[in-house]
Amino acid sequence: MSRLRFTSLRLRLVVVFALVALTAAVSASGIAYWLNREAVLTRTQDAVLRDFQQEMQNRAGALPVHPTQDQLQHTAGQMAGSSQRFSVLLVGQDTSGRTVYGNSGGLSGFALEDVPGSLRAAVNKRQPLSAANKSPYHLYWQRVTEHGTPYLVAGTRLVGGGPTGYMLKSLEPEAKDLNSLAWSLGIATGLALIGAALLAQAAATTVLKPVHRLGVAARRLGEGRLDTRLRVSGTDELADLSRTFNNAAEALEKRVADMAARDDASRRFVADMSHELRTPLTAITAVTEVLEEELDSESGGIDPMIEPAVRLVVSETRRLNDLVENLMEVTRFDAGTARLVLDDVDLADQITACIDARAWLDAVELDAERGLHARLDPRRLDVILANLIGNALKHGGSPVRVSVREADDEIVIEVRDHGPGIPEDVLPHVFDRFYKASASRPRSEGSGLGLSIALNNAHIHGGGITAANSPGGGAVFTLRLPRDASALTEQDEGGGRHTDGDGTGGTGEGDDTKGGAR
Incomplete structure (x- = not known):
């Protein structure tokens, strides 16, 4: 009670x-x-x-x-x-x-x-005498x-x-x-007050029980139990309120079911489309690689008149291939099939390898102690770092500084650039998919999914990413990951997420959202 x-x-x-x-x-x-x-x-x-x-x-x-x-x-x-x-x-x-x-x-x-x-x-x-007196x-x-x-x-x-x-x-x-008589009336008043209080308690209980049930039902509905219904009895105002609640809950359940069905259909469409695009893209990619070799060959096998068009085809094919890979990664997160493949990672070596693989050594400063280890998924960590550093290089200003420190049982990695920063109205949306900060800006080379994929990869580790502006200028993205994510893989084996770890994730070309904000 x-x-x-x-x-x-x-x-x-x-x-x-x-x-x-x-x-x-x-x-x-x-x-x-x-x-x-x-x-x-x-x-x-x-x-x-x-x-x-x-x-x-x-x-x-x-x-x-x-x-x-x-x-x-x-x-x-x-x-x-x-x-x-x-x-x-x-x-x-x-x-x-x-x-x-x-x-x-x-x-x-x-x-x-x-x-x-x-x-x-x-x-x-x-008194003077008169007719009245x-x-x-x-x-x-x-x-x-x-x-x-x-x-x-x-x-x-x-x-x-x-x-x-x-x-x-x-x-x-x-x-x-x-x-x-006054004492008797006082006692009667006291008894009437006690009786009124008892009657009020009974009346309040009668009135508030349906209200309490309605509150409990509303909380259950808010928790996602859309099949919640109230038992209706009587024809008074509270009964009408219960009927209205049941009608609203039924309409909400139907609408959510329709939206879920449409959402599932959309996800299946994106997944199917991505898989279907991989086959022709493989062939197109092979052709573009041949064309690119011809462009780079000394024999000059490509007519100079069509060389710009060939380079555009090669560039757009790569971008389309990256977009398809990112869409497939997003569908894995939405479907709950993404999983962790854990390994002991030396964070300094991992970050260095990520930077070196993308030829960013001259533009990135690394502040990380050797020997700082964590049990994480190295492929997904590489995806996170590639997207954060690539986004900072593309839309911020070099040099980009990457610092690593240990806080309690967490690993904190900060990626800081020297650009103009992110507008305050854009900060809440930097991790949204395909978010465009300005509709009038030129088309970005990024897919618009990089930061979203990075955030999902941080979440699957049990961590997160935050974006803010540095007081000294520039933007700073803070990645927090647990030092040991083994507990999450144990949950997966106990019936949590399904397994499918073949996605490549982001390529590190940077996210469209931040580019639109600058």
Whole structure:
């Protein structure tokens, strides 16, 4: 099971589901709490205020206009004994004009200082009478909190004279009920969040399983397994996507099969054409050799008028013969029939022999230590060196310097020239077959396959060739080969490449690609 990452679609789906559920649960809980709070407080408040107003009218209204303190104290005690159980404070003036107080709790009970000043001012303020206002005094109330306990404070004044009454009611029972409700809603919100997360996980699994299968199928398709198909079930969008994938994979498989068939046919055509051309070319080559001998003979057997034409025929016949040989070598690589014939090679001697066989000793500088050996295919190494050095001589600038060094278990051979270098836009294509850097350049004498054949011969050794421009000017080709390619021949014997080592490879005349780049 793959580790859950913060960037995964599964986690994002779960988080989105959880956030939606949390928002909905918190909103619903908040609305429910607010509605219940208002309902509870309003119901309690209305009942207390209605009872207090009735007590003021019935009991405080029965007092004289100028009551004594004992009368106020007795009446306050009676009023507090109502069903709502609130504290009462009565304020009046006796016959001498002195303010007297009476409360339901004695000296330590409800006092005038416990009443907010704004509430006292509103209670004692006389309102102007009008059609809408029939009474100069009204009942006012206010909610306060002291020491963490909520209270309801109310006050009113008797019309026509008499004491002013204040009431104090603790709302602690209602606050406890509301706290219990808040805890219940909080627990419900948490459970809803957990449930939403579980549902989101299940939904994400249901949605992402087809997506995961589609990803696995796409990777297998990218790996070349074109017969990959998805099992389609249902009629939803994911099922449509699976059908589309299957249709695309089927079309791709058919197209690749058609292209492979055409490619095989093209390769067979090139191979057959090359083999068929060898027979007439052998005869033509024999004739051109006779003509060339006549050209070089002292007797002057060739008419001077046709001598240029004869030399052109000889040159083009050689070029055609080289092209056919190179095409046959390329077809061996494409068919996978090329193999290595390994031998212990002294690299300095091998490079010297390659240069000497092509009369390049005066144009090539060799920097290689004697006694540096490697187990390689000498014929294919000669093909690589002939193409790289010949290409440098033809399209670069002499002298061409060939250096050999050892790096770990590799042999590194650098071929450096003193030409203008290779344009940056041409560098990625120097090993392409028949690549022409400029369509307007004159026709090159090379086949355009030399560097491609050299690269294939390096690959069959388990090495490679890179091309770059030297900072000091000129191009440099770097050949890397393993010191011992025996492991590759063991793979061939175990069922790897087929064997066919009779190809001659490149002739070292240089590659067309680089010539077009200069």
